[in-house]
Each structure stands twice: as C-alpha cells, then as structure tokens.
Amino acid sequence: MSTPTIPTRAAASVDRTIRLITTGAADGAACSPDLAKGPWEFDSGPAGYGPGSSMGDVIPTGSPRQGALPEEYRTASDEELHARIRAAKATLGDRVVVLGHFYQRDEVVEHADFTGDSFQLANAAKGRPDAEAIVFCGVHFMAETADLLSGPEQAVILPNLAAGCSMADMADESSVEEAWEQLEEVYGDLSAPGADGRVPVIPVTYMNSSAALKGFVGRHGGIVCTSSNAKTVLEWAFERGERVLFFPDQHLGRNTAKAMGVPLEQMPMWNPRKPLGGNTLDELEGARVILWHGFCSVHKRFTVDQIDAARAQHPGVQVIVHPECPMPVVDAADASGSTDFIVKAIQAAPAGSTFAIGTEINLVQRLAAEHPEHTIFCLDPVVCPCSTMYRIHPGHLAWVLEELVAGRVVNRIAVADEVAEPARLALERMLAAKPPVAAPGAPAAPGAA
Numbered sequence: 155m156s157t158p159t160i161p162t163r164a165a166a167s168v169d170r171t172i173r174l175i176t177t178g179a180a181d182g183a184a185c186s187p188d189l190a191k192g193p194w195e196f197d198s199g200p201a202g203y204g205p206g207s208s209m210g211d212v213i214p215t216g217s218p219r220q221g222a223l224p225e226e227y228r229t230a231s232d233e234e235l236h237a238r239i240r241a242a243k244a245t246l247g248d249r250v251v252v253l254g255h256f257y258q259r260d261e262v263v264e265h266a267d268f269t270g271d272s273f274q275l276a277n278a279a280k281g282r283p284d285a286e287a288i289v290f291c292g293v294h295f296m297a298e299t300a301d302l303l304s305g306p307e308q309a310v311i312l313p314n315l316a317a318g319c320s321m322a323d324m325a326d327e328s329s330v331e332e333a334w335e336q337l338e339e340v341y342g343d344l345s346a347p348g349a350d351g352r353v354p355v356i357p358v359t360y361m362n363s364s365a366a367l368k369g370f371v372g373r374h375g376g377i378v379c380t381s382s383n384a385k386t387v388l389e390w391a392f393e394r395g396e397r398v399l400f401f402p403d404q405h406l407g408r409n410t411a412k413a414m415g416v417p418l419e420q421m422p423m424w425n426p427r428k429p430l431g432g433n434t435l436d437e438l439e440g441a442r443v444i445l446w447h448g449f450c451s452v453h454k455r456f457t458v459d460q461i462d463a464a465r466a467q468h469p470g471v472q473v474i475v476h477p478e479c480p481m482p483v484v485d486a487a488d489a490s491g492s493t494d495f496i497v498k499a500i501q502a503a504p505a506g507s508t509f510a511i512g513t514e515i516n517l518v519q520r521l522a523a524e525h526p527e528h529t530i531f532c533l534d535p536v537v538c539p540c541s542t543m544y545r546i547h548p549g550h551l552a553w554v555l556e557e558l559v560a561g562r563v564v565n566r567i568a569v570a571d572e573v574a575e576p577a578r579l580a581l582e583r584m585l586a587a588k589p590p591v592a593a594p595g596a597p598a599a600p601g602a603a
C-alpha cells in the first residue's frame with residue numbers, strides 16, 4: 155500500500171497531491187483525473203456530483219445547480235485569488251464570518267475564521283450574531299443547519315450551490331413520507347402510545363440530512379443526532395418508542411445500535427425503492443432499529459483489507475475510523491469516532507505514534523502536516539476526496555466575498571419557516587438529550603461528519 159508522505163504544510167494540500175499524481179510527478183493514484191480540473195467545469199455540464207468519492211452516485215432530479223462562475227475567477231492564478239479573498243475579508247471585517255469544514259480543501263480552509271465539523275461550525279455561526287453574512291465552505295445541509303441556528307437577518311451563503319451531499323440526498327422528502335405511510339399500515343397509528351407509554355416508531359435523523367428531513371423528524375416526535383452523540387440519542391428514542399427509524403446513514407445507525415447490544419437481525423434495512431422497504435411484516439414487527447438505505451461514499455471506500463495492509467506495513471499502527479464506515483471496518487479498527495474524536499486522539503498521542511485514519515483525505519493530510527511528530531496516513535491509498543466538498547474552490551469564495559463587498563448577496567441558503575420550526579425542535583431535543591454544547595469555536599461540541 156502506498157502512503158503519501160507529506161513533509162510540510164505547503165505540500166499537504168490534496169489538490170496539489172492530485173496535480174502531482176495526474177502529471178506523473180508523484181507516485182500514487184487518484185480516483186479520477188478530473189479532480190485536477192477546476193470544479194466549475196462540472197457546474198456547466200450534466201448534473202452530477204462531479205469527480206471524487208460520490209461520482210458513481212445518482213444525483214436526484216432537481217438538485218441545486220450552480221450558475222457559471224465569472225471568467226475572472228476561473229482564470230485567476232492561485233496567488234491572485236488568495237489576495238482578492240484576503241482583501242475582500244479585510245474590507246468586510248466583522249460583517250462576514252467564513253466557516254471551513256474539516257473536509258474542505260486547504261486552499262479554502264486557510265481563509266476560514268473557524269474550522270470544524272458541521273455542528274461546531276453551525277454553533278460558531280450562532281456565536282457571531284454581529285455578522286451580516288455567514289459564508290459556509292461545506293455542503294448544502296450544513297449551510298441549512300447554520301441558517302436554522304443563526305439570526306433571521308443573517309444571510310448564510312454556500313459558495314457553490316452544487317456542493318450538496320450524496321448521503322443526505324439519499325433520504326428525500328417524498329420517499330420518507332411514503333415510508334412513514336407504509337409503516338403506519340404495519341404498526342397502526344404512529345402517534346398513539348402503547349400500554350408502556352411508547353409510540354411504535356421514533357424517527358431519528360443524522361445531522362447529515364436536509365432541513366426538510368429534520369423538519370419531518372421534528373413533526374413526528376423525533377430527534378437529530380451527530381456521530382458522537384448517536385448512542386445518547388438512541389437511548390432517548392428507545393425511552394419514547396418501541397423502535398427507531400434511522401436516517402440516512404445505515405452504517406452510523408448499525409454501528410451505534412450494535413454497540414448498544416441490538417442484535418443485527420433486529421435491524422432491517424429500509425430500501426425506499428421496494429414495498430415495505432424490502433422487508434416482511436415479521437421482520438418489521440421484530441425490528442428495533444430500521445435502517446434507511448443511505449451511506450457516505452467517502453467512508454464506504456474503507457475496507458478490512460486496507461486495515462490488514464496497514465498493520466502488516468506499520469506494526470503498532472493505531473487504526474481509527476469514522477462510524478460512517480461499514481460495520482466490519484469499524485469492528486476491525488482500534489477505535490472509531492467523529493472527526494472531533496479523531497483530531498483529539500491524535501493531539502493526545504505521544505510523539506512517534508503511527509495512525510491509519512479512515513476518514514476524508516483533506517482532514518487526514520492536514521493532520522499529517524500539523525503533526526510531524528507522528529506518522530499519519532489515510533487507510534485508503536487512492537486519493538479520493540468528497541466530491542461535493544471539492545466543488546468549492548477559492549474562485550467561488552473570492553466571488554461570493556467580492557459580491558458582498560459590492561452589496562450583493564449571492565447563493566443564499568434560506569430554510570422556509572414551515573420547515574425551520576419543526577427542524578429546530580428536533581435539534582433542540584438533541585441538545586436537551588445531552589449536556590449543552592461548548593461555547594462557539596470551542597472544540598468540545600458534539601461531533602458531526
């Protein structure tokens with residue numbers, strides 16, 4: 155297995171690594187040579203997630219498209235874009251806050267006022283009520299969550315509207331409503347408590363879902379979870395319901411429920427393309443956790459064979475993976491946890507430790523550059539970033555910031571009131587189900603992808 159060596163921060167950039175690989179100047183493999191192109195080349199073509207880990211996934215009809223990025227931003231040099239971003243930020247001052255997700259490319263993250271997981275960033279936005287604009291360098295559902303938690307006068311901006319999330323898209327509103335109706339036929343009135351005071355089903359959605367799904371869950375007595383509080387949230391749900399319908403990531407649901415002792419045979423999968431999700435009535439009667447057929451194409455790439463190879467080549471290596479990875483991978487790893495868990499585990503390790511990490515390559519390479527005292531590499535030897543995070547380039551960031559300087563808000567993400575109200579309720583239930591999150595910008599907020 156080849157493990158990219160990243161000796162300096164300048165060399166840590168995944169973009170740079172991919173360019174070197176595709177030009178033959180470095181060893182290794184990238185999952186698509188198209189990753190070396192500017193992401194705007196995919197904004198004007200047929201709808202799709204673009205090159206990267208989700209390039210084989212089916213994008214739903216009607217997914218947001220990004221209009222043409224003005225040519226001056228497509229043709230500017232890296233140095234010019236960075237200078238223009240810095241100048242626009244300096245002009246805007248406290249009127250703008252730029253958020254950069256852990257999985258975002260380094261060329262964008264270097265301009266972020268806060269870096270973190272999706273929930274940490276949404277809370278960072280909440281802590282800046284003075285900012286007129288929140289530029290969220292992440293994906294669509296994250297910008298929606300920031301809009302839910304920020305003030306009504308604040309504009310949340312997604313620099314490229316095509317930066318969706320293939321996992322979130324796997325649980326669309328109409329499929330979810332249809333599934334709920336079918337479950338009502340199986341279990342009866344889903345809002346009616348049984349003799350033990352519990353309703354038949356509590357819907358639970360991972361933070362990585364649309365605001366519409368969070369709203370659905372909120373309307374039906376359900377709750378949101380993150381990758382680090384999923385166990386607490388499932389306990390909350392089991393107190394109130396006989397079973398859980400878990401969206402959209404089957405792997406987080408399965409890994410969490412299995413660790414809580416729920417047998418695999420009581421965790422049927424719900425395939426929205428099949429009647430009763432592809433299950434028998436008996437299977438649904440005996441279910442404790444019904445897993446929606448969704449997955450993250452970044453974390454699906456990790457395998458037990460990769461773990462075996464890492465252990466063979468690096469005796470003593472610690473393998474840490476994200477709980478969005480498939481169950482056999484989580485079981486074979488030394489530990490699993492949210493991005494925040496992974497970051498803290500590396501920070502706490504004695505110098506000279508070796509880590510094989512199963513999460514998005516931008517975060518892994520950044521950690522490798524920031525911790526030269528350790529050996530850190532990605533479990534997957536093929537460089538394959540998240541397709542949708544990749545869609546945001548410094549050119550998009552420069553464009554939205556300079557539009558703000560000119561008094562124009564572009565690419566605003568605004569959640570409709572009728573969705574926002576129940577979605578906030580589902581988020582509030584999550585916050586009440588565990589200790590309150592730390593102050594904005596602090597690293598102790600619940601983990602999310």
Ligand code: SF4
Nearest residue numbers: 319320321450452540
């Ligand atoms: S890493 Fe996976 S869950 Fe996160 S934005 Fe990309 S596709 Fe979605």
